[in-house]
Amino acid sequence: MEFTARQIADYINGDIEGNPEVKVSSFSKIEEGKPGSLSFLSNPKYSKYIYESNADIILINKDFVPEFPVKATLIRVENAYESLAKLLTLAEQANQRKTGISLQAFISETAEIGQGAYIEPFVYIGENVSIGENASIYSSASIAENVKIGDNVTIYAGVKIYKDCFIGNNCTLHAGVVVGSDGFGFASSSDGIYNKIPQTGNVVIEDNVEIGANTTVDRATLGSTIIRKGVKIDNLVQIAHNVEIGENTVIAAQTGISGSTKVGKNCIIAGQAGLAGHLHIADKTIIAAQSGIPNSVKNSGEILMGYPAIALRDFQRSSIVFKKLPDLQKLVYELKRQINEQKDLSQNKNNE
Amino acid sequence: MEFTARQIADYINGDIEGNPEVKVSSFSKIEEGKPGSLSFLSNPKYSKYIYESNADIILINKDFVPEFPVKATLIRVENAYESLAKLLTLAEQANQRKTGISLQAFISETAEIGQGAYIEPFVYIGENVSIGENASIYSSASIAENVKIGDNVTIYAGVKIYKDCFIGNNCTLHAGVVVGSDGFGFASSSDGIYNKIPQTGNVVIEDNVEIGANTTVDRATLGSTIIRKGVKIDNLVQIAHNVEIGENTVIAAQTGISGSTKVGKNCIIAGQAGLAGHLHIADKTIIAAQSGIPNSVKNSGEILMGYPAIALRDFQRSSIVFKKLPDLQKLVYELKRQINEQKDLSQNKNNE
């Protein structure tokens, strides 16, 4: 399908600079901008590409001031990235969802599946499972007994959901996600042997949650591990037993959150961060990549970094000194030498 | 099923404080303690909840001294967490194991499977595989040729075991675990191209091992990667080729152990730690979260932390100074200024 700059600007409420009749039929990155495509500029790092781009339409932020002439028709919007998202979503919606249940799937007789489902071969759906409307479940996904799933859920290939877990509406679980595996709970006996603590709880995932590929979410020992609505979790993240993640918190790849820690709402946790167990993390906390969080965070809106983590600014300032530590040490030794010299001098004087 | 406080105290050898006839039929966390349930208090962080809990029975450690009156009947035991484990295990055992082999599983004609097996649809069992008694194997698990597995093993959905590996009795592999994938072995040639070193060994997992979801254990180049009996491994852990993990060692989530490293017995390795290759780690070593271990650990019982790791206490003391490094640097510069001032002064004096 082709759209003119005018049609697009109307849809995203933008202002056109250039030819409003130019047409595009695809998207491209600004550094690869192809004729007949729409591109966007959001991250200033990529500004230099706008002058050479062959894209016919480029979305830009309202406040962008070009330094050189731009060939493309520009559409100015409040937030170019958000407007792009809106257009990509429109394009995605044009692709019709598949429906139909494969005869090569295994679906327990006691399972209930809502209308509009798409279920691929080799999907396993256990006893007393209930799944809402318009589910898309890809090959080799496994949903164990008593799992309850809402409407409009997408479960990619090879997802494994253990028994008794709940998943809300509009959730997406990417390939290889594991939900409801046993928490890591063992009681050590005097002879060094570890005895398993049965993990009898479950996992509750609320509405509008997305979980990235090969991420693991353990079931609670007692009660529930809870992922609140709107949470977005990246790939290869570990969520331990009895953790609770607050609404609209985002967690980047390879982060690990230890048992029973409660993370607040609207937090941002960057990649490879690690949180100790039994903590409370205040709302809107921001945790930098690879940080290790040993203690609870009490005040909302703090920004933390380091191992162990401290205030981001403090960490950055200490890191600058760290780089030059050998020089600092040398200077201290030199001062010591000078002080001793002066001492000797003044002693000699006194002895004169 | 309902049990009285008296029945429970008898089973776990505890002392009752309060009404011995009160009955419970479920478990709950102390902070959610529901009427009709049994709860427990082990971590002192949660002590405050005991006074408001609606649980009817609460397990506590012998030495716990309440500061306020407690409504629930208390059962005092040596170790509340261990006693809870005992009760949860009893409750789990009341759930009968499923048995039966799905016709939708693929089982090679040359495979041998012991009595009492439960095998779900889409399980793949290759040639010459042998599996002991009472195995539970969940959907889409894949067990390649010549794998030998002991009795009472649980293999969750989507576990992949490569050919020629051994797994002992009473082992549990959680969903998505990979056992026996190729070690990361390549020889670089002069033109920068890497040539694969075939990984012709296998993985040997001894008895009573539990491995967490999506953890990977690579096969040896030659010989075996070995996980000794009683080892417990959490989710998303990487065990490289030719590694050996000693008896009853526990490894928390997202830790990585590089090739050919030998970890001793009864070690505790916290989350996201990394061990370099070709190391020997002494028995009972404790490694803190996110630590990077570059060298072998010779003395048993050391506690290490840091990147690179040093003695925990040293790391903690250095970390405290690290936080204030800019102040230290400032002070050093100030001392330098003062010394120069004094020098100038004394020179001036000498010149007078």
Added chain:
Amino acid sequence: MEFTARQIADYINGDIEGNPEVKVSSFSKIEEGKPGSLSFLSNPKYSKYIYESNADIILINKDFVPEFPVKATLIRVENAYESLAKLLTLAEQANQRKTGISLQAFISETAEIGQGAYIEPFVYIGENVSIGENASIYSSASIAENVKIGDNVTIYAGVKIYKDCFIGNNCTLHAGVVVGSDGFGFASSSDGIYNKIPQTGNVVIEDNVEIGANTTVDRATLGSTIIRKGVKIDNLVQIAHNVEIGENTVIAAQTGISGSTKVGKNCIIAGQAGLAGHLHIADKTIIAAQSGIPNSVKNSGEILMGYPAIALRDFQRSSIVFKKLPDLQKLVYELKRQINEQKDLSQNKNNE
């Protein structure tokens, strides 16, 4: 099959020391060296084992000088590890590849599969997929619509490839790998809710790439995430959307590379490293384990370590001082005391 030392030396172009007629039929590690086997010594850490090894033939580097007599026949070569690789490869090739397509696989009518394929049960191959010759695809692998795959590819059990991705010739994807999952792209709205940016691009994997178990490679938002030819990636690695990895770069386990970062050719990235987004990493960069890379690397051949990463040598020197920071702090305070003392002294003198 048995081979004499003479036959083996001829094949790998080595020089024999000892009996050229001794025969071996297997491989063993030098520390376990079994009679009738061939072993090798490459890492000097293992030199001590050569004197006791019962292996009948041992490959050694040309420049190795034994300190004691060695029982085994030695074969001296340029690079013992490379020669071992050559022999192991020969042995592997003697194992005939399986062929045949299981009737219990699901293969779309519109898919095209080249000659010589081996496809296990429960493999899912979607619409318009094309796969070259001699593919080996293990159980429960899932290949979605429009995926194009080259010749001689091995796809282990439970690999999941999303739609529209490309995979070149001679690639190996280990069990649980996910290729083409959605990048982690969300635009936050003013109320804290995150709206998904559809990830409409794909993943392109060039020839001779190997990817380790449970590694995830996200599809691009627009355009392609690209893994160039000869790249080797270990287990549990995260490759985010729009990343590009240059030719013959190797990436060890549990490393994460954030969105849109371009890594050069012939780089070596050790385990658990993390790279921020939108960076350019020069060719031949070496990144030490657990390093955090916040900025682009402009000069080829740099070696980096730390969090945040700096030049390896600087990090090591600073780390040595870090260990003794409390002592340094103490010394600074002591110098301050002495300076104040001297000041007081000289003031007193002046006042006298």
